[in-house]
Amino acid sequence: MATTAAPPVTLTNEEILRYSRHLILPEVGMEGQIKLKAAKVLCIGTGGLGAPIGMYLAAAGVGTIGLVDFDVVDRTNLQRQIIHGTKDIGRKKLDSAAETMLDINPNVNIVKFEIALSSENAMEIVKQFDVVVDGTDNFPTRYLVNDVCVLTGKPNVYGSIFRFEGQASVFATKDGPCYRCLYPEPPPPGLVPSCAEGGVLGILPGLIGVVQATEVVKLILGTGETLAGRLMLYDALNMKFREMRLRKSPDCPICGPHRTIHQLIDYHQFCGVPQQPAEPAPVSGEIEPTEVKSLIDGKHNFRLIDVREPHEYQICNIPFARLIPLGELPRRLAELDPDEEYVMHCKSGMRSAKACDLLRQSGFRNVRNMKGGILAWSDKVDPSVPKY
Amino acid sequence: MAKILIPTPLRQFTAGKDTVEVSGATVGDCLEALTAQHADLRKNLYNDEGKLRSFVNVYLNDEDIRYLGKTGTAAKDSDTISIVPSIAGGR
Numbered sequence: 001m002a003t004t005a006a007p008p009v010t011l012t013n014e015e016i017l018r019y020s021r022h023l024i025l026p027e028v029g030m031e032g033q034i035k036l037k038a039a040k041v042l043c044i045g046t047g048g049l050g051a052p053i054g055m056y057l058a059a060a061g062v063g064t065i066g067l068v069d070f071d072v073v074d075r076t077n078l079q080r081q082i083i084h085g086t087k088d089i090g091r092k093k094l095d096s097a098a099e100t101m102l103d104i105n106p107n108v109n110i111v112k113f114e115i116a117l118s119s120e121n122a123m124e125i126v127k128q129f130d131v132v133v134d135g136t137d138n139f140p141t142r143y144l145v146n147d148v149c150v151l152t153g154k155p156n157v158y159g160s161i162f163r164f165e166g167q168a169s170v171f172a173t174k175d176g177p178c179y180r181c182l183y184p185e186p187p188p189p190g191l192v193p194s195c196a197e198g199g200v201l202g203i204l205p206g207l208i209g210v211v212q213a214t215e216v217v218k219l220i221l222g223t224g225e226t227l228a229g230r231l232m233l234y235d236a237l238n239m240k241f242r243e244m245r246l247r248k249s250p251d252c253p254i255c256g257p258h259r260t261i262h263q264l265i266d267y268h269q270f271c272g273v274p275q276q277p278a279e280p281a282p283v284s285g286e287i288e289p290t291e292v293k294s295l296i297d298g299k300h301n302f303r304l305i306d307v308r309e310p311h312e313y314q315i316c317n318i319p320f321a322r323l324i325p326l327g328e329l330p331r332r333l334a335e336l337d338p339d340e341e342y343v344m345h346c347k348s349g350m351r352s353a354k355a356c357d358l359l360r361q362s363g364f365r366n367v368r369n370m371k372g373g374i375l376a377w378s379d380k381v382d383p384s385v386p387k388y
Numbered sequence: 389m390a391k392i393l394i395p396t397p398l399r400q401f402t403a404g405k406d407t408v409e410v411s412g413a414t415v416g417d418c419l420e421a422l423t424a425q426h427a428d429l430r431k432n433l434y435n436d437e438g439k440l441r442s443f444v445n446v447y448l449n450d451e452d453i454r455y456l457g458k459t460g461t462a463a464k465d466s467d468t469i470s471i472v473p474s475i476a477g478g479r
Contacts, residue, residue, distance in 0.1 A: 139474070164396055187443040235406075238406065243450060249454075
């Protein structure tokens with residue numbers, strides 16, 4: 001036998017006491033707890049899903065936990081990212097998450113990767129771990145995580161959330177389906193709103209993240225039935241759990257018998273997301289909030305249209321503006337006179353840019369987008385308007 | 389009447405309804421009936437060629453219709469059709 005093998009993993013007396021409720025479970029026991037201690041799990045993202053995943057995996061005694069994040073804690077994160085606290089606003093999420101996890105369990109070895117996972121670095125990082133947990137928030141990274149897991153043969157514990165709804169599964173196990181078997185292609189950019197645009201119930205990632213953490217622990221212990229081959233759907237609003245059968249697709253481009261993808265690709269291109277986000281509208285079609293204020297004060301003849309949703313209008317609004325939600329705009333165009341002058345606004349300028357495009361395509365000639373939306377209005381014109 | 393479960397991202401196109409009951413002999417007919425009632429849903433379910441979009445999966449009870457008869461799969465009144473689009477949120 002090789003003499004260079006690492007010394008066998010054992011538990012200290014402190015750990016035996018700490019994990020006593022695991023050790024007396026026959027399904028875990030000393031053998032399982034040692035497996036957990038020897039395991040290396042990579043958590044991609046330390047946000048909504050990553051928070052409960054990181055905290056519970058640390059508590060459970062997973063020996064090595066890699067964290068990938070490059071973000072900084074923001075006040076709007078705290079409604080759901082319970083691994084971070086108010087005192088952490090402005091800190092690197094990696095530092096804040098690691099501190100919480102080490103407070104829960106100082107026996108854990110945390111490896112920080114302060115990067116955006118990319119085709120260039122993903123293989124090298126994922127190779128160092130046994131299991132990957134996907135807690136990201138965008139389609140390019142989800143396809144990247146899937147592909148790197150398939151190519152390296154590491155299980156991908158998947159979770160995803162939107163508003164009140166969550167999905168979870170385990171992809172890329174030895175004979176199981178992968179994310180591309182489920183969804184061969186991503187939606188075009190802009191069609192599915194992100195949590196930042198669409199909102200999310202703060203508790204929802206807690207539940208889905210805990211499901212992911214559970215699956216990680218089961219994969220390490222080799223016990224129970226994982227979600228491989230099943231898609232769990234959760235609807236918090238109606239408190240319903242459902243489950244769909246998930247099959248390995250014979251046409252899957254990365255895990256099927258006739259696969260066409262043999263290495264990582266350009267995921268931004270694949271998902272139709274330009275690397276350098278394009279300006280939402282030509283600069284000539286934009287107007288500064290301060291200029292809009294001057295137009296209002298000068299009683300200039302123009303219409304200011306707020307294309308946000310009614311519940312956002314309730315949070316804050318510019319009294320002069322008329323509310324027409326973007327989704328209703330196509331069928332309410334008849335309410336607007338194409339010969340008049342328009343300024344469109346939303347929360348940050350993305351939806352109103354779409355509204356400007358729609359109006360211009362419909363023959364409106366004088367349409368401008370208020371740069372930065374009502375957030376910029378709050379910054380530059382009226383600080384009494386709350387930001388959300 | 390088969391029951392179609394509408395996922396959160398698409399409820400804005402069904403006046404907030406999470407369930408719509410429709411009649412139809414096949415899953416395709418049921419989806420046709422659904423989009424006839426809620427026209428705005430059509431472009432979110434079908435591409436320009438009239439095919440189901442590849443990021444929207446449709447299940448008859450718990451089985452993906454891609455592995456049954458696709459939109460030609462027969463639907464009974466007691467069946468539940470689920471529309472499950474891909475979502476990516478996590479932060």
